[in-house]
Amino acid sequence: MIAPRVRISVYDLDRTITSLPTWTPFLLHAARAVAPWRLAALPVVGLVALSRTDRDRRKELMHRLILGPTLGTAAATRLAEDFATRLTRDHIRPGARAQIAADRAEGRRIVIATAAHAFYARAIADRLGVADLVATRAKRDAAGDITPMLDGPNCYGAAKRAMLERWLADAGIAREDAHIRFQSDHVSDAPSFAWADEPIAVNPHARLRALARARGWPIVDWGG
Template sequence: MAIYDLDRTITRAPTWTPFLLHAVLRHALWRLALLPVVLGAAALKGAGLIHRDRLKQVMHRAALGTLSPARAERLAAGWLVRFGPAQIRRKARAQIAADRAAGYRIVVATAAYRFYAEAIARDIAADALIATATAIDARGHLLPRIAGGNCYGPAKRAMIEAWLAAEGIDRAAAYVRVYSDHVSDVPSFDWADEAIAVNPHAALRRVAAKRGWRIVDWND
């Protein structure tokens, strides 16, 4: 099994802000009036006064509000047309193809919301997606509230393990490699049989060098 992080691993840039900008600028310009709310929340996050999960939900509420599944799918599809060609790494696609040819099951595990990360997962033909979910109302609409935890750091590892259990996959019998750019994924790296740091930032590069993890450059 080959488990790939999304932002800055498969993609060159983060995905959340570009997705929100696409949604606002092309479909809901009036929501720009709520930008001060987002900037205020970002400042509070920077000062350590609110958690990253809270900031994520504020951004969701301000830029998207409540979404029907159909609207969420349309927004994600339109965004991917503009974002994907330039931002999905060519070398990531090549490694995914090589892993698939070698018999690996391709899994994307990301803190990105599932409702838009699914578009990239389909584009790269991933076998499975483990991602942050939104709460759902009685009509089936997506609410600006995280459900089941943000798929980040230790929670990502827990969600991967829960997914394996739900799939009936015996961890002891599975060989797992993990690809990521960020030190927040050290819990998943420690759990994997093979850890691969992709264009790591400084903190992960130090950890990878100390622990002998493979470091790869996917810039082109």
């Protein structure tokens, strides 16, 4: 007897589930709450964000400029909880809520895979009732405080696919035993789209819309 395939739905977070990106809004939220004087660094942060520096290093530099050299666990938790409450109240796409509910009703395992830092993305996932999270990790110091350095790759592009493959293996699920639906708004997720059984472009930007049309992938609008 052939075992039934494990049905998995993977969601990107920024601009797929949410109507706006989360990293810069989280940094601004944190600075206003704990160190408003760091907002003076915003022009430099903007230059870093627009620079050609490696994406991972950009994230580390932006973190250091706005959050400083360390962020205590208690402070990080408090900031993440408050940010997630506001974000999920005001900036979740209606279609994302509906699709997550539909997937849950079908018995699908739901995963959020995101370049957002896990220390705040976890709070967002919790509010959406999603247990499985694949996200960028921050390195912690000897005291357990969060530093600007990444602990592993930024969960973006090809690295996101590799991290999803690792998650699947860690979950004890063979790829051939899984049916994977992957949903994202951005062409940077092309490696994960190619890996999925059912790729879906959600509110795609121009380059992903063109790729989806060329590959025959469904294109959906989940609203603002």
